[in-house]
Amino acid sequence: MKIRVATRGSKLSLAQTRLALEEIRKKHPQVDFELVIVRTRGDVHQDKPFTEIGGKGLFEREVNLAVLEGRADVAVHSLKDVPSEVSPGLVLAMTPPRASPFDVLVTREGAKTLWDLPSGAVVGSSSARRVAMLRRLRSDLVYKPLRGNVDTRLRKLREGLYDAIVLAEAGLQRLGMEVEYWRIPPDVLPPAPGQGIVGVYTLYSRGDLLPLLEDSSHRETMIQARAERAFLAYAGGGCHTPIGAYAWVEGGSLRIHAAAASPDGSKRVDVELKGDPERPAQLGVDAALELRARAAAAGIAL
Numbered sequence: 001m002k003i004r005v006a007t008r009g010s011k012l013s014l015a016q017t018r019l020a021l022e023e024i025r026k027k028h029p030q031v032d033f034e035l036v037i038v039r040t041r042g043d044v045h046q047d048k049p050f051t052e053i054g055g056k057g058l059f060e061r062e063v064n065l066a067v068l069e070g071r072a073d074v075a076v077h078s079l080k081d082v083p084s085e086v087s088p089g090l091v092l093a094m095t096p097p098r099a100s101p102f103d104v105l106v107t108r109e110g111a112k113t114l115w116d117l118p119s120g121a122v123v124g125s126s127s128a129r130r131v132a133m134l135r136r137l138r139s140d141l142v143y144k145p146l147r148g149n150v151d152t153r154l155r156k157l158r159e160g161l162y163d164a165i166v167l168a169e170a171g172l173q174r175l176g177m178e179v180e181y182w183r184i185p186p187d188v189l190p191p192a193p194g195q196g197i198v199g200v201y202t203l204y205s206r207g208d209l210l211p212l213l214e215d216s217s218h219r220e221t222m223i224q225a226r227a228e229r230a231f232l233a234y235a236g237g238g239c240h241t242p243i244g245a246y247a248w249v250e251g252g253s254l255r256i257h258a259a260a261a262s263p264d265g266s267k268r269v270d271v272e273l274k275g276d277p278e279r280p281a282q283l284g285v286d287a288a289l290e291l292r293a294r295a296a297a298a299g300i301a302l
């Protein structure tokens, strides 16, 4: 049996895709894979703002098109980059074990904390979530947009364009980068829903593939993925709303922490709930509705 795998061709995408395929192969050594590398508009225009080339999630949709058009059987994504409404017809069928869900601060001097940066220091990030949540604690720092792949971002830091940058720990781990950093506690900066999770998507109708994918999937990661994705779908955040959520299993129950902030960081609301690991989507929805109510009461527009 051969599975055609649609993926972006960046170093990080290929590392993530390889990880997912290795996980499937552990259970199903007879399966062969063929990569279908999709060169998306996001790979061609690295430096333009998202809004100019079609908005967040566009590149993932271009990869999904290969599945929808029958040029591939599955599509592999970094879950946090998949828009809240996934392309119609596709289901999340498999996730390898999650890497770190957390964000890290990399400064030019190494592993310095947010509180070690001098007033006026320039922090690079294009994420509304990262900027708003950090601005809340350090409104005296200067936040500047920063795009590009992980290598590019680290290069811009080394070149002195920034004093510090914020990255996903998962990206650094998967690329095997040896950089010193400070892991930002999740209560300071709640992760993006799905951060650190790789998702393998296929069509609902692929009854021939779904069982094979499902039994290669890492159970706890899939529970986290379902809770965080349901949260995202119901939180109603546009791509520029600073929201974060992280679900984890602890002592037999499923927990979720979610937060929303105003873009300038002046307001923030948090929600922590416990639920049944057998019903992860329910917990995600509950957390989203509770967060929306608290955000509305605090005057934060979601």
Ligand SMILES: NCc1[nH]cc(CCC(=O)O)c1CC(=O)O
Pocket: 078, 079, 080, 081, 166, 167, 168, 169, 170, 171, 194, 195, 196, 197, 198
């Ligand atoms: N938006 C870019 C992106 N998409 C996925 C990752 C790696 C982390 C992950 O797999 O969630 C990154 C890099 C980053 O945010 O620093």
